[in-house]
Amino acid sequence: MCGIIGYTGHREALPILLGGLSALEYRGYDSAGVALVGDGICTVKRKGRISALREALATVELPTACCGIGHTRWATHGAPSDGNAHPHGTARLALVHNGIIENDGEIEAFLRQRGCDFVSETDTERAALLIDRFYGESGGDPVAAIFSAVAMLRGAYAFGVVFADFPERIYAIRQDNPLIVATTAQGSLIASDIPALLAYTKEYYRPDDGVLAELTPRGVRFLDAAGNTVTPRSERVDFDVTAAQKGGFPHFMLKEIYEEPVALCRTVRHYLGADGLPRFEENGLDASFFSRFARVHIVACGTAMHAGLIGRYVLEKLAHLPAFVEIASEFYCREPLLHSDDLVILLSQSGETADTLAALRYAKKKGVSTLAIVNVVGSSVAREADAVLYTPAGPEIAVASTKAYSVQCALLHLLAVRFALCRGQLTKEEARRICDTLVEQMPQRVEQVLARAKQIERCAGMLQSAEHLFYIGRGVDFSLCTEGSLKLKEISYIHSEAYAAGELKHGTISLIEQGTPVVAVVTADHLAEKMLSAIREVRARGARVLLIVTEEIAARLALPCDDMIRLPAADVLCAPFTAATVLQLLAYHVAAGKGLDVDKPRNLAKSVTVE
Ligand code: F6R
Secondary structure (H helix, E strand, O other): OOEEEEEEEOOOHHHHHHHHHHHHHHHOOOEEEEEEEEOEEEEEEEEOOHHHHHHHHHOOOOOOOOEEEEEEEOOOOOOOOOOOOOOEEOOOEEEEEEEEEOOHHHHHHHHHHOOOOOOOOOHHHHHHHHHHHHHHHOOOOHHHHHHHHHHHOOEEEEEEEEEOOEEEEEEEEEEOOOOEEEEEOOEEEEEOOHHHOOOOOOEEEOOOOOOEEEEEOOEEEEEOOOOOEEOOOEEEOOOOHHHHOOOOOOOHHHHHHHOHHHHHHHHHHHOEOOOOOEOOHHHOOOHHHHOOOOEEEEEEOHHHHHHHHHHHHHHHHHHOOOEEEEEHHHHHHHOOOOOOOEEEEEEEOOOOOHHHHHHHHHHHHOOOEEEEEEOOOOOHHHHHOOEEEEOOOOOOOOOOOOHHHHHHHHHHHHHHHHHHHHOOOOOHHHHHHHHHHHHHHHHHHHHHHHHOHHHHHHHHHHHHOOOEEEEEEOOHHHHHHHHHHHHHHHHHOOEEEEEEOOOHHHOHHHHOOOOOEEEEEEOOHHHHHHHHHHHHHHHHOOOEEEEEEEHHHHHHOOOOOOEEEEEOOOOHHHHHHHHHHHHHHHHHHHHHHOOOOOOOOOOOOOOOOOO
């Protein structure tokens, strides 16, 4: 949700800024801009992708500058346009911003009373002019100006600011939005996320909210609002620049789907002890933790929430632990009743999703225990929760989440096994057998699905020209359908709905007409007969059914369909994982077959840092 980058050092800034923006483009891509600081500030910005900015830059005479900031935008205040693109500012300063200033109306009124006028519709321009005003009042003190301005702001932001009077410096500050800072032999950088820095360093700082970073080519100092120097802990990533590149795949999404077997195996191994059972002691979760709770609330957004549905299923089935899944934005708005023996699990790939963060804060305010499951180390959700478990999926660049979902499901299985052991619902032998299946068989079966990709691509042809379609399933298969449907919608722009197969006849079946595609997911053996009825009902009304079914069920029961994708024969535990990969590949091939920009679907952005 907007990417910011800044560089000050001994090299020319522009190529570094453009490289950083390309690495951050997944965060927003409706306009982009840079501000170069040399003899004054030169700002160039354009509506559209970074390629449009590059074209614009080629038409202007640019100063050679070794300091600058850049931005790639996901519009919140004001439509995507050249004028609303960042950076914003005055002749004295330029500002890039990720987030939302909630009291921008108040700030605008304050500035208008003092004679300011605005050229854009953005909250960012209001913030820039506020800093400029205090800069003037302070006699040209950037630190005083920024701290005075942020004291008046409400909302979430990460700012990068440059001043014409200080051509070697970048200032950066954040509140509830991601921002990292790095220093290298070639200079100092700020960025919204790690991929933008990987070409230069694997080490970085993540300043706390309200801490101001002052970067020069020689290093960085961090100041709190009282003017004290503070030293954030330095962090290090364990993946390199190739992990954030396409590696020969046409899209990041496809690459990330193909990374699933390895990511799943790594995740399960990471949390298994020498005895073959899940271990979370190193994360501060011992036996007393797992016997403490009477209920679990899994709170997340979008795809992560759908992983939560799979988690609910295994927590209830394996551990007999009542589990509830809630959309994060509804959780904190609905203000549910929470008890002292409740556990709230926050699931998030990025760990920066504003709604999930707000839900976490709500739960903490209510005094209940919180556990974060996140992919990005050191992210806000990870830092604020009482405990954290990381999903070692590696960086996920495609906007549509795939491997992060699969590893979240795997980790939730392990948690369910751990709860089950503590609650006496599984013996050690039973638990060990489940874990063996998860670590050995499950990744192999996902690999086998990938080997059937050509067949899945062929089946995608059946959905490509549809305007509307349905995904139907029962039980865990319905949960899988919710994710399959979201994946298709977000990248192919085909309207689809996931329906509990039993619910269709209570109204929605009226939408089925001759030729309506229906994807039926059937992996739960005990529900297969009931799915047979649902499939017959929709076919009788003209639906064309694409069946996704396990080998075992297909061999036992003749389910009528127009085409079929068989999931490799496996332990029943593997089915949610193999089916998920099929559904992801199906969505991918529909979108890619339509020639769409799979990695950057319209209107979306990775990491949604606004509520
Ligand atoms: C869809 C997708 C989103 C995210 C959601 C939560 O493919 O990626 O639905 O799952 O925005 O994001 P995280 O997991 O970063 O909290």
